[in-house]
Amino acid sequence: MSVNTTQLAELCRVSLGTVDRALRNRPGINPETRQRILEMAKLHGYKPNLVARNLKLGKTNEIGLVLHDLENEFFSELTNQVQEIAWRHNYYVQLAITRRDSARERLALEHMAERRVDGIILFPTCSGNDFSSFLRSLDRPIMTIGNKVDSSWPFVGLRDRSVISELVEGIISKGYRRLFFVGPLANKAADGNLYEIEERYAGFVETIESHHGIQQIVLSEPDYVEQLARVDFSSERSAIVCVSDIFALEILRDLRRRGLSVPGDVGLVGFDSIHALRYIVPALATVEYPIHEMASIAFSKILEKTKESLVPFIELDPVIHWGESL
């Protein structure tokens, strides 16, 4: 039903070159010929075949976005932003979800490379030298976000340590004396990438240790809710620091079941500032990820192909919302 350039050329009794000059309005063509060709094109519903064009030009105007999942609102918002920015620059998005599966991450990345996307934005689930050279083998501009891989890969993420430090200082200054850290540090597979969480943990420990008499307890297993259920919060003024709002909400729900009040009996803080918090009482303290900025930096660095020059390494400062849960 739809025609291609060759057929158009025949229909108009001109050569391929002329058709091309008309369609992509290049100079060097009689305005009337152009007009005629354009009308014929519209009449026959000509649609350029971008696969052919991309092959010819060695450029696809597509970027690959590879991330853990879309269930976490952080990622869906990120995808939204990347897609939005790409759209404005006439780029299109190939999406791949890894489910934190390292094999799948590699396959997805390989596919992106074979599809010759112009660049890749990657929230990595893998790390290590092997992975880093695997990335190099893809031979494409790659921007890592959130979790750092290497100093050899451009990166944009959060200034995690410092924000956690600020948070912990604030918590301590409110009189809390026992701090829990909730985050899946224990999930670490051989080459798993837990950069963000580790940074946050490091910031947590550093800051607490710079004070005297503050107790720290780490809950890194998936059964953190059960573990907290066995804690007696009346003995010591306690606060729970979570690396994600979801953890905090799970905990809040359980505390409520146990009849404990937040912040009356225990303080609670999340991370990410997901939309759902709007509907939660008490307003949860949290840290707002500058997602839009992150997406836009990631995208623009890829366009600039900063690959070869100085490897950019950007840390953004998130905003703390103190809410009413501390």
Place this chain on the structure above:
Amino acid sequence: MSVNTTQLAELCRVSLGTVDRALRNRPGINPETRQRILEMAKLHGYKPNLVARNLKLGKTNEIGLVLHDLENEFFSELTNQVQEIAWRHNYYVQLAITRRDSARERLALEHMAERRVDGIILFPTCSGNDFSSFLRSLDRPIMTIGNKVDSSWPFVGLRDRSVISELVEGIISKGYRRLFFVGPLANKAADGNLYEIEERYAGFVETIESHHGIQQIVLSEPDYVEQLARVDFSSERSAIVCVSDIFALEILRDLRRRGLSVPGDVGLVGFDSIHALRYIVPALATVEYPIHEMASIAFSKILEKTKESLVPFIELDPVIHWGESL
């Protein structure tokens, strides 16, 4: 850095055809030659150029997914599912977000067609004959989901009327005498597609009118929260039916501010069963969209290219969660 088939052929001192037989292990090649070529390929990091392959084969193994946004958890979950199913079938996903902008929807769809995706899953924001023939002009298998366009397009959605009817029956049987309907019916642009909401509204009206003495009030404007703020709920036993959980949560928040209790002072029900409801008290009554089923039907119908044969038209039955808010 990376080689192509031609270079591989030179490196191995064989012909292009032989290289191809080795790489795609087609028969008719000496096992040793194949071995040698494969080693060479690995050594030089050969990566097939899928753009070229796709051009040659006239098939991309990609599907386009075009939807409103990713902020609404319903859509991000849908994207997740589509991506997951596609992955299992060795298909890849091109994502486009329309922000309910009809021009953008058309551009996105046009791009998908030019990119020669093998099929498109569309949650449409447009409707009407014009749009329907526009879709036809794309000359590609298209599956519409959620909002119906036409009987000429395969569709999978909800049995909206019947589920709302069941819901309203339940509400009435609980003794409610005044029912509010909250949904953005008024957003309807010239060719806007509000199929789902209209269906729900129709079901709402039908069911109420089959009873005696039940009052119905429709709130179709964005200021529904303010409008509800002016309602005196003490005069009549009232319930609020929302077309989306988000509306219900906004309302719940405001009711709480006003010191009203749910369901004590007023009943409330949402739609979609978003994850965030886990953390809301009281447990909101809602309707669970069978997203996985929807995604998998949409995908498989596209693969079967049911385009030409009988146009499938599938309505799924969602599950009602009665929660504690009614």
Place this chain on the structure above:
DNA sequence: CTGAAAGCGCTAACAA
């Protein structure tokens, strides 16, 4: 201003 021809990288039919 227009046409002819080569080539992007891969596939597949046809020869040898």
Place this chain on the structure above:
DNA sequence: TTGTTAGCGCTTTCAG
């Protein structure tokens, strides 16, 4: 078993 060749649809250089 291997090689040659044409062609997918488009872009672009070089002639005319």
